Amino acid sequence: MSLFLEFHLIQNFAPSNLNRDDTGAPKDALFGGQRRARVSSQCFKRAVRLSTSEHELVPAAHRGVxxxxxxxxxxxxxxxxxxxxxxxxxxxxxxxxxxxxxxxxxxxxxxxxxxxxxxxxxxxxxxxxxxxxxxxxxxxxxxxxxxxxxxxxxxxxxxxxxxKAVDVALFGRMLADLPAVNQDAACQVAHAISTHRVEREFDYFTAVDDKGDDDETGAGMIGQVEFNSATFYRYAVLDLRKLLANLQNDRELTLAAVQAFTVALARAVPSGKQNSFAAHNPPEFIGVFLRRAAPMNLANAFERAVAPRRDESLSAQSVRALADYEAKLAAVYGSAQDQRLTLDLSGQWPQGRSSAQPTLQALAEATRALAAQALPAQEG
Incomplete structure (x- = not known):
């Protein structure tokens, strides 16, 4: 039986330029006929790897370079x-x-x-x-x-x-000259997209010369940078059996990797233009779902863009839309054995639909326990 551990995050970022295109503008994409903010999967994968190292979530001996x-x-x-x-x-x-x-x-x-x-x-x-x-x-x-x-x-x-490098096992690798040592990824990460329509904005800035003379009244430097602010839907999925195989059937290391990935994914924030914007905003919602049939990306919950309202945040609306769409999809394509864990700061995820966790650490430990239950000891 398949074992897929899914991660669904709703995360609102303050004005920022986390992931730039070749012109320096924030990346975007058309989705549902509307322009959406976007952060590439590769960008978030690197942020996850850096977060794992920064917080020492995995011993150095089990990390890659x-x-x-x-x-x-x-x-x-x-x-x-x-x-x-x-x-x-x-x-x-x-x-x-x-x-x-x-x-x-x-x-x-x-x-x-x-x-x-x-x-x-x-x-x-x-x-x-x-x-x-x-x-x-x-x-x-x-x-x-x-x-x-x-x-x-x-x-x-x-x-x-x-x-037995956890990040190599998660994200895979391709060595063109040594195809025999290539490794298929155990983790797939989607491009993060905004749940709502987004327009680019421009920051016109000036810098003053600290040593300028009295007659030098103008700016020493003038420029502009593009940015946006958006509530993102982020999605990643782990194939637990593939992760176990990539880690050479080391069950304890696999479970440790699952716990570390849960924390790293939540703490991962891209570094782009952070000195200018300091958009260090953790997720409002994290859902961890164990699927036994097939993984389900829930981005289509936002095919119809969430519209801003004066009385409710985009994050809260996005979590509610996500819950509604997940219930509809799971009823048709899910399994009665599917299990759900949530960390919800928005208060919009329905009670009784998941095992609610109070902290990120509690969520990570519960995710590890869920993976341990799904991967019997004899498979290690």
Whole structure:
């Protein structure tokens, strides 16, 4: 039976520019025939990863790093070895595994690797140090890169198993040169969209020169920045069985990942233009639903845009619309075994439709317990 853990959030942001397009304007999209504010899924995924690290929700050993500086990171881990020699050997071993390093010392594209994988790679190179040295002495530099690591290439590929990195398991990865170590994501994240129609606004700003002379009365700098304010619907879904498989059937780590993800998703706020707007606004509503049939994105609750009212907030209206639409959809496509947890500051989610939680920590612990109940111990 399928096991999908869904996250539905209603979150109102003060004036901000959290996620910009190529012109510097806040991203948007047409939905239901109306212009909506938008924050991309990739933007929120990064915010989740940063939140996980900032709040130390997952031990460093079970986190990943996205970088082109793999060579530099491995050389740092080989600190007891001569730097230049270590750099040459690291490059040789990586080339033998199919990961090319450019002249600037960086890989050709961003790699997403677990801390465990980095440690294992450094240990492998250290253990086979003399073997690589022998090949380098016998061959030209060009041939050495291919030959020095020929015997180690297969071992490198075996080590690249995700390293039980929670963020790699959640969001997956694709290594173009090593398709065998690609990992399908256990988590899908939708683009966040506003529940209502949004118009862009413009902030015209000036800056005064603190050291200006008396006759310099004008601004030292003039500019403008676009922004908006919106109540967003955010959606993410975890395939619990896939997450368990990606974490090498480590059930306890999987449950810890679920709890950490619940907190990180709620605390995740994109960093775009925050020095200018400081839009640090937590969600008004978080719903965690365990689906046993199929996941259901509830964005169509807002296909008809919520309209502003003088007597009620957009957030409250959005939560009520979400509850109504979820009830309608669940009656047709849901399962009698579906379970719901909610953290509702709006007071609009119907009583009796879920297990209400008083705090984010309580919600995270209840979500972990829900996942534990759904994933029997023998599957770990």
């Amino acid at each position: 996205r970088t082109k500086k793999l060579k530099e990171l491995l050389v740092q881990r080989l600190s007891t070895r001569p730097v230049e020699e270590a750099a040459a050997k690291v490059e040789a071993v990586l080339a033998g595994a199919g990961l090319k390093v450019k002249d600037d010392g960086k890989t050709e594209y961003l790699l997403f690797l677990g801390e465990g994988e980095l440690a294992a790679l450094a240990s492998l190179i250290d253990q086979h140090w003399d073997e690589v040295t022998l090949s380098v002495e016998k061959k030209s530099k060009k041939d050495a890169k291919a030959g020095a690591s020929a015997d180690l290439g297969k071992k490198v590929k075996v080590l690249l198993d995700g390293g």
